[in-house]
Amino acid sequence: MIELNDVSFSYDNKMIISNLTLSIKKGEKIGIMGESGCGKSTLLKLMAGLYRADCGTVMVDGESEPEKISRKVSVVMQSPMLLPLSIYDNITMGHKYNPKQVEKVVKMARLSSWVDTLPDRIQTYIGDRADELSGGQAQRIAIARAMYKDSEVLLLDEPASALDSENSKSVLDAIMEYAIDKTVVHVTHQSKHLDGYDRIYVLKDGVLK
């Protein structure tokens, strides 16, 4: 499903990823740990097609062009990256409206009880209220967005790091419930978030160990 072959990536003349090779099969759950600044997020962005490797190949679901890779994956970042639009627009990102699917992901992301209290429910504009949302609510919208895209590959970049323990557990449970048959790569610096994962790597000096 995901193949990284002899991948290197540097930024500002600093080697971040060095000759990294990794193979992830369909449905596998992979955890990548490492200290802050070790290149975990960069590695994830290479897998998401957001960066182009300096050398080596990154292949996701048969695609090696970053533009095409982006279309094949769902990503949940540390920051929810919400847009000044309605909750609905933030979930669908302007794609075809499928009411049943929206309803389903809202429920799966554990947003229903909160959304039901809002004046315009799913159509509530969060542009002016993004700061009023709790970290948990904002991150759940980002998760619902990933669920709505329903890619085979789910890439997680510390999605719960900014949340308190209760919200963190709830968010991660929601993700794992959804991603039971998905290929998941989860980068984090907290090993407790990787319980039940198939493989856990540590990224150090640009190399996976």
Place this chain on the structure above:
Amino acid sequence: MSVLSKLIKNNRICIAVAVSIAILANLSQMIYMVYVGELVNRIESREQITIKLVIILVCFLISNVITVYLKHYFGKYAAEKMAHTLRMGYIGSLLKYKKNTDTGAVMSQVQNELSHADEYLSNIFFDITDLLLTGVLVFFFLMFQNVVLTLVIFIPTILILIYVKWSSRRLSGIVLKALDAKEKMNRVSYSLVHAFPAVKVYNGDEMCIGTYEKSLNSWGEQETDMERLNAVYNSLSGVLSRVPLLLLLTVGGYMVLKENIMLGTLIVFLNMQNTLKQTIMNLPSWISGFKVFITNLDKIHNLEV
């Protein structure tokens, strides 16, 4: 108001001297204008210009220069004394302050108010008092000279003032809308840059471009509306501001031709009309500035209680 009363009470002699000199300066200016009118009347009626009249004119001109200098000097002195009293009173009350030991927090509470009040007292308070005093004196002086011509200036100026207030309220509404639209547009562009990875991964380019274009168009429309209204209101108020002078020339000229008044009287009005107009036009901003000043003083006062 109690702080202002205390400030005035503590500096009553300085203020009394400053106000007296301001009145004297205005009276000197008015009497000078009366003699200028007299000079014009004599020229118009081809009467002889006496040495006595010339000496009086020169004396009042000199006294005018001196009193204006003294007015500024004593005005600034009185204002500075009041500001000094305010600062000393504030420091004194801080030293007596026992309820809250966190002096830094107490000071920061009214820091802005104190600096605004201090600035107002030092630079604005006496100038406004002087202009207000001048406006009132000029109004009664002109009424004494000729009631009809005074009303010819006064009534249109009041109507212009109402129009300016109305148009500025409408303009401030549209300015707020334009600012709001600009802020929204900036927020959208910032969000798009910030959320770029999400936009790319979730193929939201089209929606984002649409959202940005919508916010940009909305800002553009508000800006166009604002500029259009600005042009309309400002050009109209520019024209209207000349109406009192035009009416004065028309009515005054007619009265001179009909020999109801002398040309000298019209000259006095032409010279003084601007002072009266300026006083009336600036009155609302002075009142709002004074209200802010009083509110700031009240906040400082409430701190010491």
